[in-house]
Amino acid sequence: xxxxxxxxxxxxxxxxxxxxxxxxxxxxxxxxxxxxxxxxxxxxxxxxxxxxxxxxxxxxxxxxxxxxxxxxxxxxxxxxxxxxxxxxxxxxxxxxxxxxxxxxxxxxxxxxxxxxxxxxxxxxxxxxxxxxxxxxxxxxxxxxxxxxxxxxxxxxxxxxxxxxxxxxxxxxxxxxxxxxxxxxxxxxxxxxxxxxxxxxxxxxxxxxxxxxxxxxxxxxxxxxxxxxxxxxxxxxxxxxxxxxxxxxxxxxxxxxxxxxxxxxxxxxxxxxxxxxxxxxxxxxxxxxxxxxxxxxxxxxxxxxxxxxxxxxxxxxxxxxxxxxxxxxxxxxxxxxxxxxxxxxxxxxxxxxxxxxxxxxxxxxxxxxxxxxxxxxxxxxxxxxxxxxxxxxxxxxx
Numbered sequence: 320x321x322x323x324x325x326x327x328x329x330x331x332x333x334x335x336x337x338x339x340x341x342x343x344x345x346x347x348x349x350x351x352x353x354x355x356x357x358x359x360x361x362x363x364x365x366x367x368x369x370x371x372x373x374x375x376x377x378x379x380x381x382x383x384x385x386x387x388x389x390x391x392x393x394x395x396x397x398x399x400x401x402x403x404x405x406x407x408x409x410x411x412x413x414x415x416x417x418x419x420x421x422x423x424x425x426x427x428x429x430x431x432x433x434x435x436x437x438x439x440x441x442x443x444x445x446x447x448x449x450x451x452x453x454x455x456x457x458x459x460x461x462x463x464x465x466x467x468x469x470x471x472x473x474x475x476x477x478x479x480x481x482x483x484x485x486x487x488x489x490x491x492x493x494x495x496x497x498x499x500x501x502x503x504x505x506x507x508x509x510x511x512x513x514x515x516x517x518x519x520x521x522x523x524x525x526x527x528x529x530x531x532x533x534x535x536x537x538x539x540x541x542x543x544x545x546x547x548x549x550x551x552x553x554x555x556x557x558x559x560x561x562x563x564x565x566x567x568x569x570x571x572x573x574x575x576x577x578x579x580x581x582x583x584x585x586x587x588x589x590x591x592x593x594x595x596x597x598x599x600x601x602x603x604x605x606x607x608x609x610x611x612x613x614x615x616x617x618x619x620x621x622x623x624x625x626x627x628x629x630x631x632x633x634x635x636x637x638x639x640x641x642x643x644x645x646x647x648x649x650x651x652x653x654x655x656x657x658x659x660x661x662x663x664x665x666x667x668x669x670x671x672x673x674x675x676x677x678x679x680x681x682x683x684x685x686x687x688x689x690x691x692x693x694x695x696x697x698x699x700x701x702x703x704x705x706x707x708x709x710x711x712x713x714x715x716x
Contacts, residue, residue: 420648466575477565533561
């Protein structure tokens with residue numbers, strides 16, 4: 320195989336974005352050959368923008384039956400991810416899914432079981448992991464640069480969405496159609512990064528969620544979550560789709576310093592000595608370790624979605640290791656489920672791993688009374704103005 324033929328399942332906002340990137344030839348040795356969507360209007364809307372040799376299907380299984388592609392990119396509402404991913408893996412067709420992996424952990428466990436049995440590669444579209452700033456944070460932490468973990472804070476409130484956005488699809492912001500709100504739609508990347516960068520999952524979570532606080536929706540559009548780590552370190556995760564202007568401030572502190580990522584910049588506050596040791600040995604009451612503020616040098620690269628697709632293509636062709644294994648997707652879903660479950664239980668402490676059966680039972684209570692709303696399910700809008708995260712910048716020392 321010299322090139323990978325891609326099929327896309329889902330021709331909505333994000334599916335169209337991926338289709339255009341592939342059609343423009345931005346991913347070497349990759350070619351778009353098929354698009355599947357159950358909605359004929361979305362197929363018609365995308366046809367004119369793609370090459371004439373692309374095939375179109377109303378049933379993705381027929382696309383697989385006809386061997387129209389070597390790899391599938393899944394870009395459909397969250398509840399549908401598991402079925403399509405498992406179908407592809409069972410057929411040994413390579414598959415990469417958009418975030419989140421699924422709505423709840425029991426689904427992801429089945430997906431991961433299928434991945435272990437399959438000869439095909441399974442990837443996640445965690446494009447934010449390609450950001451040079453987050454990669455540098457992870458590198459510094461792994462090398463012991465901040466010492467023992469003390470605190471993790473992420474304020475990620477620059478997800479402002481209008482009511483028009485929520486009304487653009489009948490399934491949006493419903494328990495039955497989407498399975499959640501800001502946690503499952505906007506924040507899967509950050510819920511993945513907060514454990515990937517730090518290098519560990521919290522051991523317990525408390526979640527405080529506001530449902531329909533800023534919009535006419537039934538799901539959460541404002542969240543504050545508290546994390547506790549195995550060494551006693553604490554964390555706070557704050558997010559909303561109702562705040563403008565918002566903030567994106569990620570801070571990880573330890574005994575040897577802290578990392579601060581904000582406004583497309585990364586700063587490393589490096590202590591001259593470990594603060595815990597300094598506290599025990601200093602003979603002064605108000606002394607503190609000397610601290611050097613460094614702007615770490617990075618490779619300046621932030622290829623985002625194209626970078627993930629490029630790596631996935633190279634991995635299929637045997638030219639690279641898979642950067643994001645699809646089985647990693649369970650960690651972000653675990654955090655999402657724990658926060659949501661705690662929110663439903665008025666901030667009760669949830670110990671990880673979350674009980675999948677308990678979560679599903681609570682979710683189904685809400686699905687049972689959920690309602691699809693009036694919305695234009697044929698609408699397709701540009702995704703160019705959101706979801707791209709930081710723009711890469713080349714930092715000095």
